[in-house]
Amino acid sequence: MSDPKPTSPKQATSADSPPDLLAARAGANRPKGFFDLPGVRKFMRNRMAVVALAIIVVFFATAISIMVPPGLIKIDAVTERVGLSKEPGFGRLAAVKDRISHADRIVSDVDKALRTSDPQSSLAAFGYAERTVFSTEPELVEDKLGEVNDKFDALDDAIADYEDALDERDAYLKDIDAAQVAADASELAALSDAVDAADAAKLAQLELLEGEIAELMPIPDSLAYKLRLLLGTDAQGRSVFLRAVYSIKTAVQIGFVTSFIAVVMGGLLGAAAGYFGGLIDHAVVWLYSTISAIPYLIWLIVIAFVVREISTPDDWKFFAGIPLGQTLIPVYLAFILTFWIGPCRVVRGEAMKIKSLDYIQSARSIGASQKRILLRHVVPNTAYLLFINMSLLFVGAIKAEVILSFLGLGVQGQPSWGIMIKDAKDEVINGFFWQIGAATAFMFVLVLAFNIVSDALQDAFDPKHVG
């Protein structure tokens, strides 16, 4: 099995005693830096993988800039109401029914603010993010609201007319049979025209009403506000775009923490089991066969469920007294316990093979300690497997988070793609796809990028992998 990496820097430099010719040849073939490694060069030649890697870097950068204070997006920004409920994105108009209920909502909200004991300050406090009432003078607002209500009455009349026209046509169709309709189409045509006209009148009235409302609560022109409404709002009027972006942080955090710890744990256990054999090997194999005998979803449910209700000791620095269920720790624990098995298996097999190779024998013969051989020779030579596994586990973590969140055992207290998809479940039946679409699209891009990168990693570093 050809090894893509130099086994250790020591070996490369220890070749100085042979004649110059050999040294020169060795020097010519020796990789000079990270980007000269054959595997890395093979990876960089795969253009799609490089693009995918760039996308992953962008996602990571976004996640870090949200995580590091002051934070690109604050948690308050994703939980506050920025608009009406279930507004579509890209400035598209909602369904007529929803537009009417949006107008109704604004009118009743403003009305509520006016009726408080101190209308001036409640008007000042009221608003959907930056979208506020045009004035804080109660008299002015009252007048405007009167105009809006007039338009609303006119709209109600138009709706009543439209429904009358519809009823008339339906009544006509009910009384008469198909043969008669065919014989005298003119009356039906007239009735249908009346329905269309009433419909148009209704729409015109609705637009007038929306014009008034735009004066009552002008839509801010700022880019920041437009960005928030870019992908619409969810049922509670929160920005779908901000939530989807904030979820990058949740996903990267869960993915990175769990895949990193799982890979380190699995790699070390696997290397130790494969290298030492004997009792250690038996113990590790027993442990992972035991855990993998149960579908991992069941472990996830049991662990996430069990750990959730434990409350943290009061003297913990960061989450004093908070139940563990409100942190991400149950999710981490559940994922790590089940995820370390994959890398452990692979690394164990590789370590068993490496153990009998010449460079391990020579390291042993010069008196290197077991620990040193394990950590300096065995583990680094399985590093490519660890990287491949880490990217596979990252994807696994993101997808498992969605399932746990759907079952109510996952992320709490912050948005995640799983929570968005779960929330969107009922919206889809009503034909509102913005929230599920946004969460799916963001997740799809990240997961696809990881899938492409892990494929390319396998192509470049794993000699056994077939492409």
Place this chain on the structure above:
Amino acid sequence: MWAYTFRRILYNIPIFLGIVLLLMVLLRVNDPVYAQLSKNATEVEIAAKRVELGIDRPLLVQFAEFMLPIRLDEEGVHWTGSVFGFDDRSWYREDSVWNIVRPSVMPSLSLTVPALILSTFLSVAVGLVSAANRGRWIDRALVFFAVIGMSISFLVFIIFGQYFGAYWLTQAIGFELFAVRGYEAVAAPEVLDPDAGLTIRGWLNRYNVPSLLGWPKHCLLPVMISVIVTLGYDTRFYRSVIVEQSTSDYIRTARAKGCPERTVLVKHLLRNAMIPIITRVMITLPFVVVGSLLLEVYFSIPGLGQTLFTHVTNKDFPVTQTIVAVLAIIFIASNILTDVLYALVDPRVRLS
């Protein structure tokens, strides 16, 4: 072969014990008594509840009672005749564990067995097509779609599958072809009379076997969704298995002696690819039994996955332990069976 199987069974006993013990320990990390009582229960009530649930005794005693058909108390050992807690009382519903687990097995199987068979055949076929055209556009397109399918959450497939397969389709064709909820057994449970156990119909009812007419309406859509989801992963796996085989010497030999391409693919290649295919199918067997939890939850199918989830979240430990123990046995059995199957499909494999 029997000696081998026997040795494998012996070897797997510590694994089985480990699974059950690990689960029992995990479930007791949180004291389950508090979940069963109101917040202001007195010490006496808590102690009484503990005795009632049987969790006042040492863990090892509980473990032994679970694993062996015995009951231990001050007077000694009693024979109970039931293992794995099948006769224990559920903590969540007024019923025995067996009565809760029994009707949920068949709904799960009626969902996952067709899905497993369909997806295996389809993905082996697609993998074969893809591998036979390796590097050509059709292969690239298939691999591309497989990766796309792998990158979308299972939940999204289910939500959109329900929307288009049930809601949208019903509106488009005017009648309900697929339903989003419900499950029809051969006959409603209330029809069941105590003596029905003797008849075939009564037996089918006891085990909640789906009715032939109700199955397409309630189970076909989830089966299709599950097949589509699995196709992405499996196609890629089988493709790489077949590609790996296709570079072997025997394939070159077969081609050189003038075998038609079909014979090469089906007779030579597929036969030799049987081992990884069997491994893959057998690995998924335990998952088949627990069913697709998400599908069961979304389509309200009263399967094992949903039962397990409901009872875990309601802190019903007897049911949880029993289901997990049964799953572990199935897993171990399928592992041993896999090795025996190896020997059956490949004469080169000797069990020793």
